[in-house]
Amino acid sequence: MARVTVTLDADPAIDAMMLSGTRSRQAAVELILLDHLARGRRTGSRTGDAADGQRTGRRRPTAQEG
Numbered sequence: 001m002a003r004v005t006v007t008l009d010a011d012p013a014i015d016a017m018m019l020s021g022t023r024s025r026q027a028a029v030e031l032i033l034l035d036h037l038a039r040g041r042r043t044g045s046r047t048g049d050a051a052d053g054q055r056t057g058r059r060r061p062t063a064q065e066g
Contacts, residue, residue, distance in 0.1 A: 008029065016028035 006029075008025075013025040013029060016032050017023070017025055020028040020031045022028045022031065
């Protein structure tokens with residue numbers, strides 16, 4: 001897997017360490033990012049995407065003019 005270097009202020013990195021319970025800033029940011037991506041995938045699989053709403057949703061009748 002390729003590595004990417006990201007510059008980040010110390011305060012958010014330390015907050016990430018505190019939330020994740022790690023001793024390394026890099027490990028903390030990696031864990032939080034991976035958790036965020038996994039949560040997004042779970043949400044997407046539960047709610048579907050925009051195309052699912054059009055496919056399964058009811059179509060409202062258009063108002064007749066005249």
